[in-house]
Amino acid sequence: MGNPENLMNQIFNLRLSSARQARKCEEEEKEQKLKVKKAIEKGNMDGARIYAENAIHKRTEHKNYLCLTSMSS
Known part of the structure; x- marks a missing residue:
């Protein structure tokens, strides 16, 4: 099979990247909400x-990214 230490590193890296993606999605959501507000103001x-x-x-x-981040191994 694979080296258990290598597998644990891969799992850790996947969780870390999922956390980054979750933060990125949260920022993009805020941007979209601001666009909603501006569009409504303009009619x-x-x-x-x-x-x-x-x-x-x-x-x-x-x-979904938060769920992926919190999955236990």
Whole structure:
């Protein structure tokens, strides 16, 4: 099989990258929410709807990365 120490390092690296991706998704979600607010202020409801959908997708992606990060070995 594989070296157990090498496998543990790979698992650690995957968790670390998942945590980074989760933070990135959270930032992108905040950006999308700001775009929603600006679009509503300008009266662009179709654009606001699209930005809101993107924010929801990013929130879901964020939660999925957090689940992946917290999985036990």
